[in-house]
Each structure stands twice: as structure tokens, then as C-alpha cells.
Amino acid sequence: MACDELTGVSGIFTRQNSASAVSLDFEPDTDYKFVETLEDRYKCAYCHLVLHNPHQTGCGHRFCQQCILALRLVQTPSCIYRLPVFKDNCCKREVLNLYVFCKNFPDCNSKIILGRYQEHLQQCLFESVQCTNDGCCDQILRKDVKDHLSRHCRFREQMCQYCNKYVLHCKLFYFLLYITCFNIIPVHFGCAWSFYSSLECKEIKIQQLAEAIKKCEKEFRQFTQLSSLAALCIRCLTVLSSFFPAVLESQSSKHDLQINIHKAQLNKNEERFKLLEGTCYNGKLIWKITDYKMKKKEAVEGRVLSIFSQPFYTSRCGYRLCARAYLNGDGSGKGTHVSLYFVVMRGEFDSLLPWPFKQKVTLMLLDQTGKKNHIVEVFRADPNSSSFKRPDGEMNIASGCPRFVPHTVLENTKNTYVRDDTLFLKVVVDLSDLEEL
Structure with missing residues (x-):
């Protein structure tokens, strides 16, 4: 059936x-x-x-x-x-x-069962949603919707202070009323001409101007933060800019500084997310090395002698490890071989793990033709070596194969190991006799 x-x-x-x-x-x-x-x-x-x-x-x-x-x-x-x-x-x-x-990690640090994932996204404060106002296509985070609707949406309704009618914010003009103090007056197009013709700009002494600014400090700050002003009373704006160029320049510098801080934080978050996304917790590492020719040239010229892989772990609370490669060789393999080493790094749970590190380690250069003619080296960690003790610093001294693979084999014309200027290295830690925390 x-x-x-x-x-x-x-x-x-x-x-x-x-x-x-x-x-x-x-x-x-x-x-x-x-x-x-x-x-x-x-x-x-x-x-x-x-x-x-x-x-x-x-x-x-x-x-x-x-x-x-x-x-x-x-x-x-x-x-x-x-x-x-x-x-x-x-x-x-x-x-x-x-x-x-959650897909919005690390901003949202929720861990959800898969069956409730869509339900979570309907409530996640860091999920991007579209503004509900007609005509607005802005995408904002759910946590910012209330603020967007009340303060930032161009299609929100706002009262014209000249005729006391509610109109769309994008149809308002902002005028600077410069008579006894500074005031931001939003008016819509229907009121614009009558409002402009009713302005009576008067000269004010510097002392009176200073008193007016102190009285209306809040309104003045709001003015300096406006992103767009339309149909300003030209005479008033001229007077403002002549008295306060330093103030406006200071506000602009502060905004630039804040933008640069946000950009730096975004870049930091992006790097952190990429690192978390590529981390393995099963004792296996697949290391993709791109731009092989350029990186080898840098090694030959002595600019970047070695490169490190991303960290990987034997388990969630296990040893923290990585690989280190010298593309132009190291020690007895310098100039003729690629040297590949295994590195024990300092981890968060080292105080709970058995030391020294004693596991069997397999180093591999992967065949990209599908024939599985991988180059393999296997060794067991020497418990008497300082390379496998509990790390005192960020990482121990690397241990491995200085003559892992000759350049003549790696760079053969059959594209067995280097294809599209890319090679793949694999590190496998034997976990069979390792007790998981």
C-alpha cells in the first residue's frame, strides 16, 4: 500500500x-x-x-x-x-x-531544536523584516521595528506644525524658523509657500543669539542630526553657518567616527562567524590552501615562511589543534619539499584533559583526481616531547614531517595534488582510545 x-x-x-x-x-x-x-x-x-x-x-x-x-x-x-x-x-x-x-548567530545566540526553527524565526529579534508602512521597502531587524516606525521611516505619518494635519513624512519640508530662537518646523507642500512668505527673519545680536541657542539646545541638536533638509530659509541658514561652522564640523566628525567603529565591529563579527562556521569537533581537519603559487613565492622570498590552518578540536570540550605548513620547506626539506606539522594549541578545557597528548596523528595530501592516491604520513605523539605537553603559551612547538612531499611531486603537470592553484591537506586524530568529557 x-x-x-x-x-x-x-x-x-x-x-x-x-x-x-x-x-x-x-x-x-x-x-x-x-x-x-x-x-x-x-x-x-x-x-x-x-x-x-x-x-x-x-x-x-x-x-x-x-x-x-x-x-x-x-x-x-x-x-x-x-x-x-x-x-x-x-x-x-x-x-x-x-x-x-539561529541563522542570525552570533547576534542571536539561541539554540533551537530543528522542528521549532521556523517558529523561532517568527520571533527572533535579529531577523530581518520589511517595514509595514505602505510604500516603504526598508528591511530592518525585528528589534528595531518600533523605532523605525516612529522615527526613521520616510512613509510614517507626521503632523504638519503649520496646519496641524497628518501627512507622510516624505512629503514634509523642514524650515528653520530664525526669529527669537532655533526651531525645526515640518510643513507639507500645501503649506510651504504660505509658510515661507510668512517668515519674518530679524537680525539678532550675538548675545541674544547665544541665549536663544541655550534656550533651544535640544532643538538645535536635532537640527544638526537631520540627514536631509529641504526649502530652508536661505537667510537663516546663512546666518547659522556663519556663527556655527565648528559645531557642524564637530557633529560630522563624530558621525564619521561612529560609522568607522560600526564598520570595524561588523568586520570583527564576520571574521568570528567564518571561524565558527569552519571549526570541526571530530578530530578531523580539511585544510584548503588557495593561491598556492603566490604563497609559495612569499615563502621563497622569506616574507611569509609558514601558514597556519584554522583550529579544530577532538570534541566539543577536547584538545584544540591546528596544522602548520612551510610551502618552501623547513629544516631538511627547505627549498625542495613542503613541510607539514601538527600543533597542539592552548584550549578552554585543558585543565580537564589528560596530558601529555598521546594520540596517533595522520597527515595527508589529498589527490584531486578521484583516484585516492593520497600522500600519507602517520606518527604517534611522543609523550616525552615538549610538543605534546599542556601548552604554557598560545601553542606548543610544531611536530611533524619536514620532508612531507617534494615540490616535484606536488607540482606535476597531471594536476593530481594542485588544481586551480589550490591544494587540500587533511589531518586526522585517532580518537579510538580517547575518553570524551
Whole structure:
């Protein structure tokens, strides 16, 4: 009998008795950031993404519901045809309860089960939403909506102070009334001419002007912060600029400083996010080295002798590690080989870990032709070496292979190991006898 959710594709799905359907769900084909590394048993055998509405064949393969339908149109594993396919509600419940980071991390540090992810986004204060005012297409963070609607939206309604009618903010003109003090007067187009013709600009002595500014300091600050002014009383603006060029220049400098601070923080957050996104917690590192020729040239010229990989870990609370490469060689391999080393770094949980570090380490240069002719070096950490003691500084002295791979092998014309000016290095730490915290 065909599964109810896949009506019209009879003969390949078989009903499997299970508990009542789980009400949670999530959007497929989305790049979710899981708190823990996603296990293979939760990945679709076809699309390799997290399983959505999982189904299992009689031989144990798991597929997304839509992937099974897609496989009907292309060459598929024979088990799809030969064996019954069951709706795997048990796996579905496990997948829906996996924890993921909000897509707005690190601004939003929430960890949500996958089945509640869309529900969280409907409430997340750092989710981008569109302004609800007609005509406004601005995208703002949910936490800033109230402030945007009341202060910044060009399509918000605001009262004309000349006729006391509410009109769209974008249809208001701002006039500087310069008679006894400074005042920002918003008027709409219908009132603009009558308002302008009614202005009676009068000369004021410097002492009176100073008293007026002190009296209306708040309004004056608001004026200096306005981003756009239209139809200003030219005479008033001229007088203002002649008395206060330093004030206006000071405000502009402060704004530039704030903008530069925000830009620096954004760049810092972006670098932090990239670092977190590429961090592995299973004792394995895939290191992609781009621009190989340029980096090797820098090493040959002595400008950048070595490069470091991003850190990786043996577990969430495990050893913090990285790799170090000398593209023009180091020690006995200098000028002829690429030297590759393994580095133990200082981590947050070092006081809870056994020392010295004693695990077996595998260093690999990956074959990019698909033939898996990888270059492999294996060693076990020497407990008597200072390279594997608990780090006193940021990292220990590197240990590894000064003659890891000859340049003649690496740079052969068959593009086995360097393709598109890019090579891939892999480091694997044996975790079989390592107790996880």
C-alpha cells in the first residue's frame, strides 16, 4: 500500500505502524548550522542534507521523501525498486529534536531544536523584516521595528506644525524658523509657500543669539542630526553657518567616527562567524590552501615562511589543534619539499584533559583526481616531547614531517595534488582510545 504522503507513486512505499505524526517541521534545502556535528545517519543518501520526512528502504538506506520521488526520474539504487520503503517516524522525531544555531548567530545566540526553527524565526529579534508602512521597502531587524516606525521611516505619518494635519513624512519640508530662537518646523507642500512668505527673519545680536541657542539646545541638536533638509530659509541658514561652522564640523566628525567603529565591529563579527562556521569537533581537519603559487613565492622570498590552518578540536570540550605548513620547506626539506606539522594549541578545557597528548596523528595530501592516491604520513605523539605537553603559551612547538612531499611531486603537470592553484591537506586524530568529557 502506498504511503499517504506520497499519493500517486504506488508500488514502492509500504505503511509502517508508528506513533501519531509529529507536529514539528522545518524547511528543507536550507543550510542549517547544527550545534553538534550532523551524524551520517541523519543525512539523506541522495542529497546528503539533513533528512526531511525520512523514509527507509529494507536494506537500511534513508532518503528524504522528495528525493525518493526524484530518484524515480533518474537512475536510482536498485533497493528503491526491489525492497519496500517505510516512513521512518522514529528517525524523523530524532531529526526534529536536533539542536541548531539561529541563522542570525552570533547576534542571536539561541539554540533551537530543528522542528521549532521556523517558529523561532517568527520571533527572533535579529531577523530581518520589511517595514509595514505602505510604500516603504526598508528591511530592518525585528528589534528595531518600533523605532523605525516612529522615527526613521520616510512613509510614517507626521503632523504638519503649520496646519496641524497628518501627512507622510516624505512629503514634509523642514524650515528653520530664525526669529527669537532655533526651531525645526515640518510643513507639507500645501503649506510651504504660505509658510515661507510668512517668515519674518530679524537680525539678532550675538548675545541674544547665544541665549536663544541655550534656550533651544535640544532643538538645535536635532537640527544638526537631520540627514536631509529641504526649502530652508536661505537667510537663516546663512546666518547659522556663519556663527556655527565648528559645531557642524564637530557633529560630522563624530558621525564619521561612529560609522568607522560600526564598520570595524561588523568586520570583527564576520571574521568570528567564518571561524565558527569552519571549526570541526571530530578530530578531523580539511585544510584548503588557495593561491598556492603566490604563497609559495612569499615563502621563497622569506616574507611569509609558514601558514597556519584554522583550529579544530577532538570534541566539543577536547584538545584544540591546528596544522602548520612551510610551502618552501623547513629544516631538511627547505627549498625542495613542503613541510607539514601538527600543533597542539592552548584550549578552554585543558585543565580537564589528560596530558601529555598521546594520540596517533595522520597527515595527508589529498589527490584531486578521484583516484585516492593520497600522500600519507602517520606518527604517534611522543609523550616525552615538549610538543605534546599542556601548552604554557598560545601553542606548543610544531611536530611533524619536514620532508612531507617534494615540490616535484606536488607540482606535476597531471594536476593530481594542485588544481586551480589550490591544494587540500587533511589531518586526522585517532580518537579510538580517547575518553570524551
